[in-house]
Amino acid sequence: MQVSPNDIVFIVIISSCCLFIAAAALITYVRLYNERKKKHFEEKELMAAEFDRQLMQSQLETQEETLNVVSRELHDNIGQLLNSTKLLIGVTERSLAAVPETLITAGQTLGQAIQELRALSKSLDKDWLSQFNFVENLEAEISRIHSAQTLHIEFSRPETLPLAPGQQIILFRIVQEIVQNVIKHAQAKKAVIRIVKYPGHLTLHISDDGIGFVGDDAPKGLGLRNIKHRTALLGGSVQWHTRPGGGTVVEISLPVNQTNE
Amino acid sequence: MLFPFTQIAELVCLIFAIRFLAGIKDSFWGYIRWFMLFTVMVEIAGHAMLSMNVPNHWLYNLYLPVEMLFKYYLLYKICNGYFPVKYLAVSFLALFGLLYAYEGIASGFNEYSVWSNSAASVGILTICCFYFYYFLKKEEYVDIYQHAPFWIVTALFFFYLGGTACNVFFKYLANIYEKQHIPVRYIIYTLLNFIFYGCWSYSFVCRYRQTTSSLS
Structure with missing residues (x-):
């Protein structure tokens, strides 16, 4: 054909x-x-992020509970022992005709220690923290640090913080951790804590006049990881700016719920 | 005289290759510029010979092994991470070599080696199909709009699948063009070349973006 x-x-x-x-x-x-694979991949990422968030949340809850137990132990056990010791010193003072100067100093030092212990116990107590706002708690913490005369802290902040009580506790723990780092590692005389409220977000600057650090000398371990984790839990970001001898600035930016503002 | 659409598309693709693949020396992307330059030179020479009524089949017969070796090399480099492509590629290249030698001896290189081209095309299509299968099977998500190798393979797949009918009826179409001046093969290949070089040009842009983003 x-x-x-x-x-x-x-x-x-x-x-x-x-x-x-x-074709x-x-x-x-x-x-x-x-595209379907992309959707599945995104869902997996989301689930992993949610799992991480829940894990972090439970770790923090466990930590809060532990701190709570420590706080009660400090108050109920060690506090009582110190109170009894102070009472015994008082009894001894009254029974002596001439009270030695060292015993008076010991009594005063013990009184200071009891006050410090109460303040520390309060700052670790979750129920106490949830009753007061972040600003009040931080001011109490700063006055406790001032009484130890190791570091002077300047604190500036807005009238109110647009954060829920749970978030305020996490932020408070972040600040506590950073301030502890300054006291332990920075050899600083002065630190400045500044909180600024912007529409939609909040920034927290903590700067010190300490020795600073270079990349490899950065303090490693649980402290910085906790700061990062806690900031991530609040949906924010944290950055360190430092140079040797030039102090350190920690900058935290947190998103703020408009309804809390 | 037919307008040189294909040569223009190739020239544009060469410009894209020079612009976006400049500075890449250590991978197969660096060789693409040289291959494109060679292709453009062959096509311009072939077009010039045609316009002077000089037979150009021998030129394309000489170009064919270079073209196939390079395209198989590209596929080998791209697909090697997905599946063992080596034996498949070598088998089809061996078949291509045998048919190429047979056609060359039989016609003395005066006729285009269409069957060896067809055999190599089947090999390319097979490897492309395997690539797509393993690409989808891969667990990680890859954004195809940013993935340069995907567009290289897509271009080859479109070009060789779309040109199958022309290869099968090559001699008939050549006769029809000679006697009735109906340029069916020319029209189909012009369209396929536009798609082919369009996809390749886009892949060069993707490769360029990948390089610049990794530097920032």
Whole structure:
């Protein structure tokens, strides 16, 4: 059978069109399947992030509970022992005709220790923290540090903080951790804590005039990790700016719920 | 005289290759510029010979092994991370070599080696299909709009699948063009070349973006 040239042209055009459509269909299928894979991948990422958040939350809750137990132990056990000791010193003082100077100093030092212990116990107590706001708690913490005369802290802040009580506790723990780092590692004389409220977010700057650090000398361990974790839990970010001898600035930015503002 | 659409598309693709693949020397991307330059030179020479009524099949017969070796090399480099492509590629290249030698001896290189081209095309299509299969099977998500190798393979797949009918009816179409001046093959290949070089140009842009983003 003889096939005419026109038939061949027709066959070639039709089959080329079909093959072209087949190629386009396969590429479209690859594209659509890949989109589905993307969705699945995003869901997996979201689940992993949620799992991390829950894990972090439970770690922090456990930590809060532990601090709470420590706080009660300090108050109920060690506090009582110190109170009894102070009472015994008082009894001894009254029974002596001439009270030695060292005993008076010991009594005063013990009184200071009891006050310090009460303040520390309060700052670790979760119920106490939830009753008061962040600003009041931090001011109490600062006056406790001032009484130890190791570091002077300047604190500036807005009237109110647009954060829920739970978030305020986490932020308070972050500040406590940073201030402890300044006291332990920075050899600083002065630190400044500044909180600024912006529409939609809040920034917290903590700077000191200490020795600073370079990349490799950065304090490693649980402290910095806790700061990062806690900031992440609040949905914020944390950055360290430092140079040797030039002090350190910790900058925390937190998103703020408009309803809390 | 047919307008040189294909040569223009190739020239634009060469410009894209020079612009976006400049500075890449250590991978197959660096060789693409040289391959494109060679292709453009062959196509311009072929077009010039055609315009002077000089047979140019021998030129394309000489170009064919270079083209196939380079395209198989590209596929090997791209697909090697997905599946063992080596034996498949070598088998099809061996088949291509045998048919190429047979056609060359039979016609003395005066006729285009269409069957060796078809055999190599089947090999390329097979490797492309395997690539797509393993690409989808891969657990990690890859953004295809930013993934340069995907567009290289897509171009090859479109070009060789779309050109199958023309390869099968190559001699008939050549006769039809000679006697009735209906340029069916020319029209189909112009369209396929636009898609092919369009995809390749886009892949060069993707590769360039990848390089610049990793530096920042």
